[in-house]
Amino acid sequence: MIEVTLRFDAQFRRVTNSDERLLELPENCSLLEALRHSAENYAEAFSKRLFTSAQAVQPTILVFVNENMVNSQEADQYRLKPGDEVSLYTPIAGG
Amino acid sequence: MTDCDLPLLNDDERARYEWQLWTPEFGEEGQRKLKAATVLVSRVGGVGGTVAYYLAAAGVGNIVLAHAGNVKPSDLNRQLLMTTDWLGKPRVESAVRRLNELNPHVNIVPVAENMSDQNADKLIREVDVVVDAAPLFCERFAMNQAAVDHRKPLIEAAMFDFEAQLTTIIPGKTPCVKCLWPENPPEWKREFPVFGPVSGTVAAMAAVEVIKLLTGIGDLMTNRMLRIDLRTMKFRELPIAKNPACSVCGSILEN
Ligand SMILES: [Zn+2]
Numbered sequence: 530m531i532e533v534t535l536r537f538d539a540q541f542r543r544v545t546n547s548d549e550r551l552l553e554l555p556e557n558c559s560l561l562e563a564l565r566h567s568a569e570n571y572a573e574a575f576s577k578r579l580f581t582s583a584q585a586v587q588p589t590i591l592v593f594v595n596e597n598m599v600n601s602q603e604a605d606q607y608r609l610k611p612g613d614e615v616s617l618y619t620p621i622a623g624g
Numbered sequence: 625m626t627d628c629d630l631p632l633l634n635d636d637e638r639a640r641y642e643w644q645l646w647t648p649e650f651g652e653e654g655q656r657k658l659k660a661a662t663v664l665v666s667r668v669g670g671v672g673g674t675v676a677y678y679l680a681a682a683g684v685g686n687i688v689l690a691h692a693g694n695v696k697p698s699d700l701n702r703q704l705l706m707t708t709d710w711l712g713k714p715r716v717e718s719a720v721r722r723l724n725e726l727n728p729h730v731n732i733v734p735v736a737e738n739m740s741d742q743n744a745d746k747l748i749r750e751v752d753v754v755v756d757a758a759p760l761f762c763e764r765f766a767m768n769q770a771a772v773d774h775r776k777p778l779i780e781a782a783m784f785d786f787e788a789q790l791t792t793i794i795p796g797k798t799p800c801v802k803c804l805w806p807e808n809p810p811e812w813k814r815e816f817p818v819f820g821p822v823s824g825t826v827a828a829m830a831a832v833e834v835i836k837l838l839t840g841i842g843d844l845m846t847n848r849m850l851r852i853d854l855r856t857m858k859f860r861e862l863p864i865a866k867n868p869a870c871s872v873c874g875s876i877l878e879n
Contacts (some may be wrong), residue, residue, distance in 0.1 A: 539785040539853075540811070578811055589809040591849075591862075598864055616860075620809040620849060621784035622764060623816040623823065624671045624757035 531556055531611040535567055540619040544574040554609065560594065561586065561604035563615065578619065591618040630656035631685070637729055643685050647841075654839040655683060661838045662686035664751040666739045667765065668719045670702030670823030671781050671830070672757030677704060678831035680723040680730050684838070687723070688734040688751060690743075691716050694791055702820035739763045744770035755779045756801075757827070759816070761808045768793070768801035772873050775839055781830040785817045786855035788826035791864065792833050792845045796876040799847070803867040822854055 536549045550570065554563050564586060568576045581587055586601035591601065593616045599607050609615070633655055638645070641655050665672045668691045669793050679687055695706045695715050705719040716734040723732045727872070737743055739758060748754055748770035756767050756778055764780070771778040771793065778793040780801060793800050836842045851860045868874055 538851075539855075540828065587809075588807060589805045592866045593862055598862065600867075615872045616712055618719060618789075619784075620761065620805050620812055621787065621789060621816075622759055622761055622812055623783040623788075624665055624669050624759045624781070 530554065531558065531609065533558075533563060533609050534614045535563070536614060536616040538564070538616075538618050538621075540621070541575070541578065541617055543551060544578060545571050558609050559605050560592070560599060560607040560615065563609055564604065579617070589620045591620075592616070593618070625776045627653060629646050629660075631659045632656065635661065635877045637683065640727070640729070644682065646709040649841050650839060654841070654860060657839050658683045658835065659685040661753070662688065662751045662753060663753045663834055663838075664688040664690065664747055666758050667691040667704055668698065668703070668715065669759070670704075670818055670820060671783060671827045672755060673703050673705040673719060674824045674827030675757060675781070675831045675834070676723060677726065678718065678828060679834060680727045680732070682831070682835060683727065684730060684834070686731045686733065688747065689716055690734060690737055690739055690747065691719070692736055692738045693802040702818055702823050704820070704824075707866070739766050741766045741769070745773065746819050748776055749774050751776065751823055753777050753779065753837055755781065755830055755834060757781050757830070759814050760841065761805065761812060764801050765808070769861045769872055771795060772800055772876065779833045779837075783816075783818065783823050783826050786822055787851070787853050788822060789849055789851045790826055790829050790833070791849040792837070794844075794846055795873055797846065799864050800868045800870060800873040803870045804849075806866065806867070806871070816845065825852070 530553050533552045586604045594613050661684050665676045668689045694712050695710045699706045705722045706796040716736045720732045720734045731855040754771050759763050772795040775795045780791045782789050849862045849864050
């Protein structure tokens with residue numbers, strides 16, 4: 530198993546009631562698998578915000594692993610390593 | 625614009641800008657560059673109004689303000705260009721009045737409209753820099769399209785709750801709005817939680833970006849995004865990249 534930290538921004542905090550979560554994942558787990566796994570811990574509103582109806586990552590969510598932006602459409606090919614930090618940023622436009 | 629084409633400063637202006645003229649790499653030439661410039665700010669709420677206030681104070685010569693609607697009581701916790709005595713009257717008029725009171729040397733051009741596909745091309749074609757502080761992605765997309773079409777720099781400032789983000793777009797050289805958010809986010813709502821100092825923080829940073837862009841000072845927030853959380857005072861600088869398949873800027877060649 531590997532441990533990966535998942536970090537939330539303010540809009541995600543509203544549906545998870547937490548700033549971050551430590552995920553225990555199988556070795557060689559993909560980013561998409563990790564996100565789907567994390568969704569099991571939260572209410573439906575979390576999945577609705579993060580995934581499309583086809584269970585892909587919403588294209589308007591910015592996903593970073595450590596300092597690397599990962600194209601949300603390639604989350605199924607991105608392999609996580611022990612200690613990785615995944616940050617999810619929802620689109621914001623407050624002016 | 626060559627040095628001798630830049631407008632001259634008068635004594636009132638030299639006195640007003642004295643303390644910023646002390647900045648070594650700025651000087652009188654930098655001030656004249658600001659005086660020559662035209663910047664569009666949309667809208668002039670908690671973020672855009674504060675950007676406009678700082679740009680007017682700094683002596684940006686021409687500031688175009690785009691914002692529809694009348695002043696409401698709920699604007700007043702953050703929209704520093706709106707005042708209680710202007711409730712029910714046009715926001716953009718309140719903004720012009722306040723900016724003229726602050727600095728009569730700058731030319732404020734009010735447009736009582738929000739940005740859209742109908743007006744963005746016409747307004748953005750005429751300016752040097754655009755500051756995007758609109759609360760809806762459709763307005764941001766309209767500005768982005770026109771900014772890319774006319775190769776105008778676009779400062780992207782946004783906030784939500786105690787968080788804010790900032791990036792500077794140079795069409796062809798950096799990601800554009802659509803590279804990052806390729807479609808209208810279904811969950812985003814125009815109403816958002818906001819304290820004035822949070823919108824004001826990102827606004828002040830956006831105004832600094834405009835001054836740097838116009839004068840060539842420093843390093844712009846290009847190809848990176850600042851994401852700040854004032855609840856924890858954590859600032860993150862995140863690298864961002866163009867999307868080669870972007871529907872707006874994907875076909876522009878870097879030059
Ligand atoms: Zn683009």
